[in-house]
Amino acid sequence: MMEIEQSYIKIYNDFGQLIxxxxxxxxxxxxxxxxxxxxKFGFPTRKSEDxxxxxxxxxxxxxxxxxxxxxxFPINPYSVFKCDVPGINxxxxxxxxxxxxxxxxxxxSSKEIEELxxxxxxxxxxxEHAEKHSELIAQYYGKVADIEDDGSVAFNxxxxxxxxxxxxxxxxxxxxxxxxxNVMRASSDTLANSRNxxxxxxxxxxxxxxxxxxxxxxNFLCNRVTEVFVGKNASFEQYKLENTSNNMTxxxxxxxxxxxxxxxxxNEMTLHNGLTRNNIRINLNGEHAETxxxxxxxxxxxxxxxxxxxxxxxxxxxxxxxxxKYVLSDKATGVFAGRIxxxxxxxxxxxxxxxxxxxATKDAHIYSKPQLEIYADDVKCSHGATxxxxxxxxxxxxxxxxxxxxxxxxxxxxAFTNDVVEKISMEALKSRIHLLVEKRFxxxxxxxxxxxxxxx
Amino acid sequence: MLEIKNLHAxxxxxxxxxxxxxxxxxxxxxxxxxxxxxxxxxxxxxxxGNPAFQVTEGEVHFYGKNLLELSxxxxxxxxxxxxxxxxxxxxxxxxxxxxRTAVNEHRKYKGLDPMSASDFLKLMREKKDLVELDNKLxxxxxxxxxxxxxxxxxxxxxxAMLEPRLxxxxxxxxxxxxxxxxxxANGVNKLKSKDNASIVITHYQRLLDYIVPDFxxxxxxxxxxxxxxxxxxxxxxxxxxxxxxxxxxx
Numbered sequence: 207m208m209e210i211e212q213s214y215i216k217i218y219n220d221f222g223q224l225i226x227x228x229x230x231x232x233x234x235x236x237x238x239x240x241x242x243x244x245x246k247f248g249f250p251t252r253k254s255e256d257x258x259x260x261x262x263x264x265x266x267x268x269x270x271x272x273x274x275x276x277x278x279f280p281i282n283p284y285s286v287f288k289c290d291v292p293g294i295n296x297x298x299x300x301x302x303x304x305x306x307x308x309x310x311x312x313x314x315s316s317k318e319i320e321e322l323x324x325x326x327x328x329x330x331x332x333x334e335h336a337e338k339h340s341e342l343i344a345q346y347y348g349k350v351a352d353i354e355d356d357g358s359v360a361f362n363x364x365x366x367x368x369x370x371x372x373x374x375x376x377x378x379x380x381x382x383x384x385x386x387x388n389v390m391r392a393s394s395d396t397l398a399n400s401r402n403x404x405x406x407x408x409x410x411x412x413x414x415x416x417x418x419x420x421x422x423x424x425n426f427l428c429n430r431v432t433e434v435f436v437g438k439n440a441s442f443e444q445y446k447l448e449n450t451s452n453n454m455t456x457x458x459x460x461x462x463x464x465x466x467x468x469x470x471x472x473n474e475m476t477l478h479n480g481l482t483r484n485n486i487r488i489n490l491n492g493e494h495a496e497t498x499x500x501x502x503x504x505x506x507x508x509x510x511x512x513x514x515x516x517x518x519x520x521x522x523x524x525x526x527x528x529x530x531k532y533v534l535s536d537k538a539t540g541v542f543a544g545r546i547x548x549x550x551x552x553x554x555x556x557x558x559x560x561x562x563x564x565x566a567t568k569d570a571h572i573y574s575k576p577q578l579e580i581y582a583d584d585v586k587c588s589h590g591a592t593x594x595x596x597x598x599x600x601x602x603x604x605x606x607x608x609x610x611x612x613x614x615x616x617x618x619x620x621a622f623t624n625d626v627v628e629k630i631s632m633e634a635l636k637s638r639i640h641l642l643v644e645k646r647f648x649x650x651x652x653x654x655x656x657x658x659x660x661x662x
Numbered sequence: 663m664l665e666i667k668n669l670h671a672x673x674x675x676x677x678x679x680x681x682x683x684x685x686x687x688x689x690x691x692x693x694x695x696x697x698x699x700x701x702x703x704x705x706x707x708x709x710x711g712n713p714a715f716q717v718t719e720g721e722v723h724f725y726g727k728n729l730l731e732l733s734x735x736x737x738x739x740x741x742x743x744x745x746x747x748x749x750x751x752x753x754x755x756x757x758x759x760x761x762r763t764a765v766n767e768h769r770k771y772k773g774l775d776p777m778s779a780s781d782f783l784k785l786m787r788e789k790k791d792l793v794e795l796d797n798k799l800x801x802x803x804x805x806x807x808x809x810x811x812x813x814x815x816x817x818x819x820x821x822a823m824l825e826p827r828l829x830x831x832x833x834x835x836x837x838x839x840x841x842x843x844x845x846x847a848n849g850v851n852k853l854k855s856k857d858n859a860s861i862v863i864t865h866y867q868r869l870l871d872y873i874v875p876d877f878x879x880x881x882x883x884x885x886x887x888x889x890x891x892x893x894x895x896x897x898x899x900x901x902x903x904x905x906x907x908x909x910x911x912x
Contacts, residue, residue, distance in 0.1 A: 598713075603750040606710050607764040607820060608738035608771070617763065621754025621803070 210267045211248045218364060221274050228276045229367035230336035232344045233401070240353045240363030247357030259541040259573045260483055260512040262358065265455040268425050270397035276305055276367065279391050281421070284309050294634045296385035296415065297322070299330070303390055304398035304428075305368050306331035327380065328373035332401055335371045342373065346405055350461040351431050356485070359459055362399050362431045369401035369430070374410035376437075383413040383632060388428065390454065395425040402432035406440040408465075413443040413632065418479075420450040427455040434460070438492065439467040443631060446474040448482060449642070452507060459485040466492025466521070473629055474501040475639065476511050477646050486515040490524040490552075500529040502626040504646050505538030505570075512541035519552040522582075528559040531626050533619050533647075534570035543575040546589070550581040559589040564622050566596060566615070616647045663688050663859060664729075664828055669720035671708045678704040680884035681720070686828065689856040693870055693895060694863045696881035697903045702863045703747055705881070706832045710744040711737050724828070738764075739771035741827030745817035745834050747863075752804040757816075760804050761786065761823055768824060789822040793849040811842035818849040825853075830861045835869040847872030867899035880906055 218225070218241050226234045249263035250256065283300040300307040308331075319329055328335050328342075336343040353360040370386050390396065406412060420426055436442045448456060456479055464470055476482050488497055503511040517526045532540040542561045563572040576589040596618055604614035623643055630636040664686040671679040678701045686692055696702055708715050709722065711734035722729040729737060752760070765785075766776040777785070786800060793815040805813050814834055821829055831850065835843055850860065850873050862873055870878075870892065878894040879886045880903070888894065888906055898906075 597750075597752075599750045600752045602712055602714075602734060603746065603752070604760070604764075605734040606712075606738055606744055606746075607760070607824065608735050608767045609760075609763050610735050610767060611733070613763060613767070617755050617759070618752070621752060624754040 208248045210263060211244075213269075214266070214361070214365075215245055217272065217274075224274050225365065225367060228274065230333045230340070230343075232336040232340045232347055233333065233367065235344070236348055236353070237364055240360045243353045243360035244357055244364050247360060249357050249361065256356075256514060256543070259539070260481070260510065262455070262457055262481070262483055265427055265481060266397075268395050268427070270395050270425070270427060271392070272365065272397050272399075273303060273305070274367070278305070279303065281391050282309065283307060283387065283389055294383070294385070294632070294638070296383045297329070297380075299370065299384070299386050301368075301370055301386060301388050301400055303392065303396060304366065304400035306333070306370060322380065325378045326375040327378060328371060329384070330371060331368055332371040332403055333368040335373075339373075343371070343403065346433065346435055347401075347403055348433075350433050350463055350487075350489075351459065356459070358429060358457060359431055362401070362429045362459070366399040366401045366431070369403070371402075372404045372412065372414065374406045374412050374440075376407040377409040379411040380413070383415050383635075385415045385417065387417045387419060388430065390420040390422070390426040390428065390450070392422055392424055392426070397427045397429070399429050400431075402430065404432065404434040404442070406434075406436050406442050408437040409439050410437060411441040413445075415445045415447070415632075415635065418446070418448045418450050418454075418456055420454050423451065423453060425453045425455075426450075427457070429457045431459045432461065434462040436462065436464045436468040436470055438465045440465070441469045443471040444473070445630065445635065446484075447639070448474075448476040448479045450479050452478075452480045452509065454479050455481045457483045457485075460487070462486075462488045462497075464488065464490050464492065464495040464497065467494045468492070469496045471498045471629065471631065472500070473626065474513070475626070476501075476503045476505070477642060478504075479509060479511070481509070482511040484513045484515075486513070488515075488517045488526070489520055490518065490526065491520050493521050493523045495521065495524045497524075497526040498528075498629065499526065500626050500629050502530070502623050502643075503532045503534075503540055504623070504643065505532070505534045505540060506536045508537050508539075510539045510541075512543075514541070514543040516545045516547065517557065519546070519548040519555045519557060522552050523554045524552065525556045526558070529626060529629070530561045531623055532563040532572055533566065533622060534564070534572060535566040537567075537569045539570070540572040542572070542591070543577070544589070545577040545579065546587065548580040548582050548585055548587065552582045553584045555582060555585040555587065557585070557587045561591040562622070563591075563593040564596065564619065565593060566619070616644070619647050620644055663725055665721075665723045667721045669705075669708065669722060670718045671704060672716045672718055673704065673714060677718070678715075678884055679708065682881075682884070682886060684879065684886060686859050686861065688827075688859055690877065691854070691860045691862060691873060691875045693875035693878045693892075694861060694881050695865065695878060695895065695898055700881045701884045702881050703832055706744055706830045706861075706863060709737075709830060710734055710742060735767070736771075738824070738826075739768050743821050743824055743826030743829045745814070745821060745829065745831045747832040747834075747836065749805050749808075749813040749817055751806045751808075753806050755804050757800045757802060757804055758786070761820065764820075765823060785823065789819055792822050792852060793818045794845050795819050810837040811839065814838055814842065814846055815849070818846050818853075822849065822853055827858050828861070829853075829858070830863070832863045833865065834862075835864055835866060843869065844872060867895045870895045882906065882910070
């Protein structure tokens with residue numbers, strides 16, 4: 207059968223037990239089933255409507271190494287990572303490749319964990335927590351990540367051994383943002399499969415910032431699946447900042463289940479990467495749930511950024527706003543596929559979707575597919591997609607005031623992405639992202655200013 | 663300061679300017695009038711380097727420099743300013759950021775260091791008062807959601823910030839009520855000196871009651887067909903353009 211898949215099938219057949227031995231029982235429960243699904247489906251191909259414009263399968267053809275034995279890598283990210291975003295003041299954690307990182311120095315991370323565990327919060331390695339709190343984790347792990355729907359998710363479920371867990375009990379509010387850095391570090395081409403599980407019980411609140419970085423110039427492929435459960439009246443914010451290298455393929459699948467009265471903000475920003483595929487599925491399951499889903503993609507060279515999103519309005523009186531913006535130059539390609547589904551009984555739904563794209567060069571391409579499917583009759587919904595070039599009138603206006611063409615271009619591109627950045631609720635992060643975006647447009651961005659993780 | 667000789671220009675292959683000759687000296691105000699479609703706005707666009715127009719013949723010198731060879735930004739830095747007939751809205755770019763960038767690019771051109779943030783804000787406050795521009799507008803995006811009058815006042819505010827040697831006011835009076843017209847004209851008059859000059863493009867005598875020209879030119883079918891003192895504007899207001907067309911034998 208499928209050649210690319212064969213090598214991974216062989217790895218699982220040969221090392222399945224090793225994978226399980228180095229993971230947690232809860233994560234192993236459906237592992238064989240997930241593998242069987244992967245064997246059946248293979249990786250998604252462009253024949254599938256959902257992957258029509260993004261070929262992730264061929265990326266797996268590289269002879270990647272996988273760290274199934276969980277050998278630790280010789281870095282201490284805490285010592286190289288100095289996130290100098292003024293005032294960001296986050297709880298900081300690392301997943302190196304696909305393993306949660308424990309600080310051998312003792313303990314930046316456990317001091318932070320201690321502070322939170324006093325409030326009943328569980329935070330840290332998914333694998334370890336799955337061993338210690340198997341009953342709790344089993345209630346949630348793999349419950350929405352659908353192995354029968356997507357070969358890529360089945361692959362992840364078959365191979366993922368660890369990742370990040372955040373559990374926030376009822377009515378606990380975590381003020382400081384939780385920052386998780388996914389850093390890729392290896393001396394040869396490496397594939398990482400990891401899982402994040404985030405559970406907010408009723409009335410809980412948390413903000414989660416996930417940064418993706420690469421430390422080496424090898425080829426990397428990350429397949430990360432995140433499941434988020436947001437309880438009644440709970441509030442959750444998820445930011446994802448991708449600032450890696452052109453050798454990186456980053457496949458992120460995010461599932462969010464929202465209960466009654468919950469509020470969620472998702473903002474996924476791609477500043478630099480090779481190939482990005484974000485799958486986002488949000489289920490609004492209880493009345494008065496609110497979602498703001500937004501994202502921004504800046505692409506140049508031959509970068510490819512695909513955001514495929516689904517928001518399901520399963521319950522009445524929910525509200526969703528979606529905004530995605532792309533700025534593409536050189537031969538970059540963008541894909542936006544946004545589907546909003548309003549179920550038959552989801553009356554009084556409000557759902558708004560907007561996708562705006564700027565192609566700064568002739569060879570830049572964007573495929574935009576907004577979809578609105580409505581089965582209820584009392585709803586307010588809208589969607590719109592526009593794709594254009596830099597406004598020549600605005601450009602001339604600025605130049606006529608003495609602003610150079612290059613600078614004027616930059617200001618207009620910055621202005622274009624401005625409203626997505628403005629959706630960030632953390633002021634410190636917002637102003638840093640403004641700066642990073644500006645540097646990106648000036649072509650000066652190689653790392654996140656003070657953070658030394660990424661090497662060029 | 664400005665010398666235009668036999669200027670011809672096209673847009674999309676259609677010739678709009680068919681041999682303009684005009685000389686402007688420091689301290690002068692020139693009014694350019696003329697019926698719709700005679701080429702008034704094209705002249706201002708060509709002088710400021712709008713890439714939509716192609717110059718096919720002729721010369722323009724500004725203080726001895728060949729203006730037509732300069733990029734729009736360099737023309738601005740040399741001291742040519744256009745108050746747009748239709749100021750452009752630029753969502754997401756704040757007035758402050760826009761003006762600071764412009765002012766500092768002008769300074770860089772002159773070999774000066776960028777202005778400090780506090781000096782810049784002080785300068786903005788000062789110049790804003792000149793055209794009674796609302797404080798709030800300065801924090802908004804460039805021209806976005808501004809009323810017609812606010813947009814025009816904003817043009818004159820930018821002019822005050824950049825202190826051009828030659829200002830071209832392209833129908834700055836269109837869409838203005840009497841009060842706004844007075845504010846805009848006052849602003850222009852306060853900025854007038856013996857070292858700078860203005861070209862005022864207008865349809866109506868009304869503006870010229872406030873901004874009194876030294877010369878009035880009639881532009882018709884891409885040429886200046888008549889030039890005289892300020893009394894010509896009154897005559898045009900009274901009689902229209904037909905008598906000029908008759909003089910031309912049409």
